[in-house]
Amino acid sequence: MPKKQFPSLIIYDDREWVADGLSRYTGTRRYSSLHVRGRSARASFVDALPDGARSQVVMIEPNSNLDTPEAALPGLRKDEGVLVVSARGAVVDPGLLAQVVQRLPFSDQIVVDRLHHPLFVYYPQGELLRERWDLFRTAPLHAAPDAEPDATVLTGQPVLMDIGELDNLLAYIAGATVARSFNEVSFNDLIYRKRSTNKEKMRAEHDYYSLIPASMKPWMAGAFDYREEGETAEYSMLRYHFADSAFQWVHNAWLPDQYEAFLSRILFFLSSRPARKASGSELEAAAEGLFLTKVEERWAKLLADPKGAALINNIANTPGGDRVVGAYEDYLTLARKRWKGLSAGHLTIGHGDPCLSNILYDPATATMKLIDPRGATSEDELWTHPLYDYCKLSHSILGDYDFINTLTFDISLDDEARHKLSLLRSTPPAFKREFERQVSRVEDLASIRLGEASLFLSMLPLHLDHPRKVVAFLLRARQILDDIAAG
Numbered sequence: 007m008p009k010k011q012f013p014s015l016i017i018y019d020d021r022e023w024v025a026d027g028l029s030r031y032t033g034t035r036r037y038s039s040l041h042v043r044g045r046s047a048r049a050s051f052v053d054a055l056p057d058g059a060r061s062q063v064v065m066i067e068p069n070s071n072l073d074t075p076e077a078a079l080p081g082l083r084k085d086e087g088v089l090v091v092s093a094r095g096a097v098v099d100p101g102l103l104a105q106v107v108q109r110l111p112f113s114d115q116i117v118v119d120r121l122h123h124p125l126f127v128y129y130p131q132g133e134l135l136r137e138r139w140d141l142f143r144t145a146p147l148h149a150a151p152d153a154e155p156d157a158t159v160l161t162g163q164p165v166l167m168d169i170g171e172l173d174n175l176l177a178y179i180a181g182a183t184v185a186r187s188f189n190e191v192s193f194n195d196l197i198y199r200k201r202s203t204n205k206e207k208m209r210a211e212h213d214y215y216s217l218i219p220a221s222m223k224p225w226m227a228g229a230f231d232y233r234e235e236g237e238t239a240e241y242s243m244l245r246y247h248f249a250d251s252a253f254q255w256v257h258n259a260w261l262p263d264q265y266e267a268f269l270s271r272i273l274f275f276l277s278s279r280p281a282r283k284a285s286g287s288e289l290e291a292a293a294e295g296l297f298l299t300k301v302e303e304r305w306a307k308l309l310a311d312p313k314g315a316a317l318i319n320n321i322a323n324t325p326g327g328d329r330v331v332g333a334y335e336d337y338l339t340l341a342r343k344r345w346k347g348l349s350a351g352h353l354t355i356g357h358g359d360p361c362l363s364n365i366l367y368d369p370a371t372a373t374m375k376l377i378d379p380r381g382a383t384s385e386d387e388l389w390t391h392p393l394y395d396y397c398k399l400s401h402s403i404l405g406d407y408d409f410i411n412t413l414t415f416d417i418s419l420d421d422e423a424r425h426k427l428s429l430l431r432s433t434p435p436a437f438k439r440e441f442e443r444q445v446s447r448v449e450d451l452a453s454i455r456l457g458e459a460s461l462f463l464s465m466l467p468l469h470l471d472h473p474r475k476v477v478a479f480l481l482r483a484r485q486i487l488d489d490i491a492a493g
Contacts, residue, residue, distance in 0.1 A: 011056065011058065011059075011108055011111070012055075012056055012058065012059040012062065012107050012108055012110070012111065013059075013062065013086075013087040013088055013089040013107065013110055013111060013128065014062060014081070014083055014086035014087060014088065014132075015062055015064060015079065015081050015082055015083070015086070015087075015088040015089070015132065016055070016059060016062050016063045016064070016088075016089045016091065016107075017063075017064050017066055017079070017088065017089065017090045017091065018038075018048065018051065018052075018063055018064070018065050018066065018091055018093060019066045019090060019091065019092050019093060019146045019147070020036055020037075020038045020048065020065055020066060020067050020093040021036075021066060021067060021068050021070075021093075021145075021146055022036060022037060022092070022093060022094055022146055022149075022170075023035070023036050023037075024036065024037055024040075024170075025170055027172065028170070028172060028175055029259070030259065030264075030368075030369050030370050031175070031248070031249040031253065031254050031257070031259055031369075032175075032254075032257050032259055033254075033257045033258050033259035035257065036068075036093060037093045037094040037096075037169060037170065038093040040096075040169065040179075040257070041256055041257065041412050041414065042096075042178060042179050042253075043412075044411075044412050044413040044472075045413070047093065047096050047097075047169070048065075048093065050096070050097050050100070051091065051093075051095075051096075051097055051103075053100070054097045054100035054101075054103045054104060055103070055104060055107060056104045056107055056108055059107055062081075064078075064079060064081065066078065072142075072143040073143075074139070075135070075136045075139050082132045082135065082136065083132045084131065084132050084133045084136070085131050085132070085133070086131070086132055087110065087111050087128065087129065087130050087131070087132070088128070088129050088132045088135055089107065089110060089126060089127075089128045089129075090126060090127045090128075090129070090135065090142070090147055091125065091126045091166070092124075092125045092126065092146050092147070092148045092166075094125065094148070094168060094169055094170040095119075095125030095126060095148075095166030095167065095168060095169075096166065096167045096169045096174075096178050097165070097166065097167075098163075098164055098165055098166060098167050099163070099165060102163060102165050103165045103166075106160065106165050110128045111130075113128065113130060113158065114130050115130065115157065115158045116128065116129055116130065116134065116154050116156070116157040116158065117157060117158050117159075117160055118153070118154055118157040118158070118159055118160065119159070119160050119164065119165065119166055120159060120164075121152070121154075121155065121157070121159050122151055122152060123148045123149070123150075123151060123153075123168075124147065124148055124153055124154065124157075125148055125166040125168060126166060127147050127153060127154055127157070141153070172247065173195070173247065175249075176247060176248070176249060179249060179250075179253050195245065196244065196245055197242050197243070197244065197245055198227075198242065198243045198244070198245040199240055199241070199242045199243075200240060200241060200242075200243070201238050201239070201240035202238065202239060202240070203237050203238050203239075204239075205234060205238070205239040207381060208232070208239035208240065208241060209232065209239060209381075209383060210380070210381025210382055210383050210387075211229060211241070211378065211379060211381040212229045212230075212232040212241040212381075213381065213382060213383045214229070214379045214380075214381045214382045214388070215228050215229045215379075217382055217383075217384070217385055217388055218355060218388065219280055219355070221278070221280065222279065222280070222355065225275050225374065225375065225376055226375065226376050226377075226379070227243045227244065227246065227366065227375040227376065227377045228243055228244060229241045229242070229243055230242055230243075243377065246366050246368075246373075246375055248366055248367065248368035248373070249366070249367075250362065250363050250364070250365065250366055250367070250377075251268070251362040251363070251365040251366070251367045252361070252362035252363035252365075252402065252408045252411075252412075253363075254367065254369070255362050255402065255408050255433075256408050256409055256412050256414060256431065258431065258434070259369070260369060262436065262437075264369040265437055265440070266440065267369070267372045268367055268369070268372075268374070269440065269441060269444060271372065271374050272360070272365065272374065272399060273444055273445070273448075275360075275374075275376075276360070276395055276396060276399070277448055279354040279355050279356070279392075279395075280354065280355045281352040281353065281354045281355075281392070282352060282353055282389065283351065283352055284351070284352055284353045284389075288353065289351075289353070289391065290345065292353060292389075292390060292391040293345040293391050293393075294345065296390070296391055296394050296460075297341050297345055297391075297394075297456075297457060297460050298338065298341055298342065298345070300460070300464050301334075301337065301338070301341075301460050301463050301464050302338070304463065304464040304465075304466065304467055304468075305334055305463065305466070305467075307467040308466045308467040308470075311467060311470060313470050313473070314466070314467055314470055314476075317470075317473055317476060317477070318331055321425070321477065321480070324423070324424070324425060325422055325423040325424050326422065326424035326425070327424075327425070329484070330425060330480055330481060330484050331480070333459070333463065333480060333483045333484040333487055334463060336487055337456070337459050337460065337463060337483065337487060340456060340487070340490070341456060341460065344452075344453060344456060352392065353389040353390060353391065353392065354389070354390065354391075354392040354395075355388045355389060355390075356380065356388070356389075356390035356391075356392075356394055356395050357376055357379045357380065357395055357398075358379050358380020358381070358390065358394070358395070358398075359378060359379065359380055359398055360376060360395050360398050360399050361398050361399070361401060361402050361407065361408075362399075362402040362403075362408055363408065364376060364377050364378045364379075365377075392449070393449060393450075393453055393454060393457055394457065396445060396449055396454050396457070397454050397457030397458055397460070397461060398461065400441070400445070400454045400455065400457070400458050401457075401458045401461045401462075403433055403437065403438065403441045404433070404438055404441060404442070404455065404458060405458045405461070405462065405482060405486065406429055406432045406433055406482070407461075407462070407482075409429050409430070409431055409432055409433075410429070410475065410478045410479065410482060411475070413472075413474075413475065414429065414430045414431050415427060415428060415429050415430055415478050416428045416430060417474060417477055417478060417481070425477065425481060426481075427478055427481040427482060427485070452490055455486055455489065455490055456486075456487075456490060458486055459483045459486040459487055459490075462479045462480070462482050462483040462486070463479075463480070463483050465479055466479055466480060
């Protein structure tokens with residue numbers, strides 16, 4: 007009898023909840039629902055399977071009927087291979103996983119990825135799983151230290167990563183917010199190393215830390231050991247063993263008191279940044295560069311790209327689309343009014359990009375470290391408009407940027423066939439109100455919200471590889487402008 011191209015049944019065991027020691031970063035949820043790089047761990051596993059194998063997947067969840075094999079797995083065949091995979095086994099390399107799944111049917115032995123607490127077990131005959139049903143029904147197979155002590159252990163590079171272990175979870179989500187394509191990161195237990203072909207930006211990020219005053223350095227992860235090699239530059243930072251705030255945010259991991267502790271720290275950092283007096287013309291120039299010129303240049307870049315121009319044209323030709331695309335001109339009109347003659351009286355040393363993905367935070371100890379600053383190679387380059395960093399933070403908290411960036415949204419048509427953006431998850435309303443209350447004490451909230459709109463507009467050409475995300479950013483900018491107009 008010829009071997010099949012993949013196991014006749016693939017069981018994805020999704021019964022396990024994230025361990026208590028990790029839930030401070032993930033919230034209370036199962037491993038399968040962890041959202042990394044725009045997809046859940048469950049979807050990433052299914053997508054990595056070979057064509058044809060995805061239809062063979064059976065999901066086992068906490069409420070699944072496991073009384074008998076027949077009730078749980080009607081497709082289980084006595085003489086055909088079956089693969090059992092734990093949901094805490096995150097895919098390391100999709101291509102490698104597909105190869106392994108295709109090779110497994112050629113084994114006549116039980117195969118595991120590791121001998122102790124295996125993340126997958128392949129049974130060459132379904133009858134072997136049936137014989138172990140009482141063990142399987144009680145708990146996932148990996149929960150047993152030696153589920154299959156006589157099994158053959160798969161050799162070579164691991165295909166699954168046990169994200170039930172803290173270091174593995176942090177390694178898995180290290181790129182959760184999707185670094186720019188020119189960035190690469192690597193790390194060991196102590197050092198996090200960043201590499202990029204954008205040498206100028208890397209030098210500026212590295213030098214920034216040496217240029218900022220001592221009062222700001224405790225808030226930063228720091229940078230050292232800058233090197234250039236060929237077309238790339240790189241530098242190192244100490245590795246902090248906690249997740250970035252964006253990952254925790256999109257998983258609604260924080261309780262109100264944890265959020266308040268986070269908010270008090272990041273707002274203290276922003277309000278305590280060194281300031282220096284500046285003339286009205288200096289402030290206008292700073293505002294113009296950040297809130298007008300940058301948006302105009304990015305919009306021109308969007309339209310100069312054939313994909314971007316086609317996308318904008320398509321939106322404009324839908325019902326109400328001219329108003330959506332008109333968010334750009336409406337923004338410029340309002341921005342020119344609001345920032346002309348702005349006289350806050352001072353400039354500040356800015357981080358330049360304190361979005362949640364650039365804020366490492368441990369809610370258990372309230373430890374905070376900021377990474378990836380805009381950068382500077384001279385003291386003059388440190389100074390910026392005081393509102394900009396607030397806008398970047400608000401972009402995440404009030405603007406729901408991280409939920410859109412991780413694709414947890416839907417775009418549909420309303421009753422008049424107009425595009426409608428719906429977030430599948432978003433910032434809790436109470437969290438938004440608390441942010442508004444605290445920020446309003448120190449800065450003009452309407453100006454910050456207008457800055458949010460500028461950030462969504464300026465990001466459009468940077469995400470053309472995800473057209474739905476571009477549409478969502480544009481719709482969100484329109485919503486923010488409408489909120490400002492409504493008062």
